[in-house]
Amino acid sequence: MSIPSANIRAYLAGFLDGDGSIYVQLKPNSTYRYGFQIAPYIVFFQSSKDKPLFEKLCSLVGFGYIRERKDGILEYIIGKNDNIKEFLFWVSPFLVLKKRQAELMINILNAKESVDSRQDFKNLIKLIDTFRELNYSKKRKIRTLTP
Amino acid sequence: MSIPSANIRAYLAGFLDGDGSIYVQLKPNSTYRYGFQIAPYIVFFQSSKDKPLFEKLCSLVGFGYIRERKDGILEYIIGKNDNIKEFLFWVSPFLVLKKRQAELMINILNAKESVDSRQDFKNLIKLIDTFRELNYSKKRKIRTLTP
Numbered sequence: 001m002s003i004p005s006a007n008i009r010a011y012l013a014g015f016l017d018g019d020g021s022i023y024v025q026l027k028p029n030s031t032y033r034y035g036f037q038i039a040p041y042i043v044f045f046q047s048s049k050d051k052p053l054f055e056k057l058c059s060l061v062g063f064g065y066i067r068e069r070k071d072g073i074l075e076y077i078i079g080k081n082d083n084i085k086e087f088l089f090w091v092s093p094f095l096v097l098k099k100r101q102a103e104l105m106i107n108i109l110n111a112k113e114s115v116d117s118r119q120d121f122k123n124l125i126k127l128i129d130t131f132r133e134l135n136y137s138k139k140r141k142i143r144t145l146t147p
Numbered sequence: 148m149s150i151p152s153a154n155i156r157a158y159l160a161g162f163l164d165g166d167g168s169i170y171v172q173l174k175p176n177s178t179y180r181y182g183f184q185i186a187p188y189i190v191f192f193q194s195s196k197d198k199p200l201f202e203k204l205c206s207l208v209g210f211g212y213i214r215e216r217k218d219g220i221l222e223y224i225i226g227k228n229d230n231i232k233e234f235l236f237w238v239s240p241f242l243v244l245k246k247r248q249a250e251l252m253i254n255i256l257n258a259k260e261s262v263d264s265r266q267d268f269k270n271l272i273k274l275i276d277t278f279r280e281l282n283y284s285k286k287r288k289i290r291t292l293t294p
Binding site: 006007008010011012013014015016017018019020044046050053054056057060094096097 | 153154155157158159160161162163164165166167191193197200201203204207241243244
């Protein structure tokens with residue numbers, strides 16, 4: 001797909017800074033090699049009363065999908081690694097508030113793709129914890145890897 | 148002051164669409180000619196833990212001011228008529244979600260400046276009610292003008 005114009009990328013950067021969320025979930029899941037699934041997301045939120053305009057906005061991106069929560073909030077979700085990287089590559093130069101989150105997310109996605117050992121995975125989890133601190137300023141959890 | 152670059156204006160449009168609020172208060176005030184003060188605002192919101200970056204963002208605009216609420220939320224407020232018009236003039240071409248609010252606010256500010264009679268003021272209040280419906284989908288209030 002083609003890259004949106006600089007103005008559209010700048011607009012999307014502003015929208016991400018204002019309304020969006022960049023985060024990564026670490027879900028315990030015994031079917032994964034080290035006992036955890038790593039699920040990164042970029043999400044935008046909007047009241048469902050603005051659905052047509054929100055769909056228009058999301059179509060500027062060209063990937064991801066919209067889901068409607070039971071509480072009437074629309075979520076626009078970008079969840080595929082490649083799409084997240086592409087999107088952050090577009091908007092990073094224009095970000096003000098979430099520049100560090102964007103950079104760290106790119107590092108996490110790169111590290112995720114090249115995990116080759118238990119130590120690599122441990123390092124990746126450290127990166128993810130750094131990220132979560134940036135988002136929530138919370139204390140780290142102690143996690144036990146399997147096997 | 149100089150106009151920010153197109154990319155910055157597009158970024159600010161995205162931020163306004165994502166995080167900002169355009170609204171107008173109609174405050175009963177007997178010292179005003181028709182018994183009401185009309186107070187228009189553009190406001191951005193942010194947690195105070197991001198203060199330095201939020202200040203950087205706000206400095207892209209070049210007017211308005213930041214205040215810190217007791218609950219730890221920062222508000223960046225543009226409240227002067229001329230500044231609101233200038234800001235909306237910059238961002239309007241790039242807005243997606245709040246385009247109608249922006250246009251209507253400009254109409255309200257123009258009407259406000261040219262009020263010359265009680266009927267003008269009544270029309271202005273109708274415009275303001277239209278605006279409030281756009282924002283909140285609430286029922287109109289019945290208001291009594293003075294004198």
